[in-house]
Amino acid sequence: GQNIDQPTEMTATEGAIVQINCTYQTSGFNGLFWYQQHAGEAPTFLSYNVLDGLEEKGRFSSFLSRSKGYSYLLLKELQMKDSASYLCAVTFLGFSSGSARQLTFGSGTQLTVLP
């Protein structure tokens, strides 16, 4: 199966650090993406992990453990504008579409940053 689980909602305070977890059960795992989506807008790319370890990009970092089927997105020095939905998405070998490498999305984690 391709179950991708992440918490529905999280709340944090401005300036704090928050970690959003994502677990997945998928065969043919090829890579994991994190996207940010503000209400009514399209998702924007944040990070990509294919090997175990931590990828750092400014205030955002993403970690992957392939053996555990686990990833997290770490947001540091939270700002009000970080309030958004964070989507964990996994690529897998889509047999019906050949090598298209479809993305399967989790349900998203709605993060609210409080002042």
Place this chain on the structure above:
Amino acid sequence: GAVVSQHPSWVICKSGTSVKIECRSLDFQATTMFWYRQFPKQSLMLMATSNEGSKATYEQGVEKDKFLINHASLTLSTLTVTSAHPEDSSFYICSARPSATGYNQPQHFAQPQHFGDGTRLSIL
């Protein structure tokens, strides 16, 4: 950076109307584009994979005859919602991944999908 343009951004029309949505990759070529649908407070659900020069691949439960997809060039895919009804009201989003060299190689998989701004479709 890679830009995907989606048009129109907002449509309101009567039941029974057909609506065409365009998705263009502005500064890169995309042999494959994806069409998603998103209901309020839910995640993106893949509807179909659009392949340039060939038929689209539809996900289970998506009606091919209702959601017509055409990918006539490396930079344009269109989704036509035929005879739309109120239950088709949703947020439709397209995405495209740059066609990197070494197709099927790791650098291709690392290319993220870039999303259009979405089309909010409301059927009265």
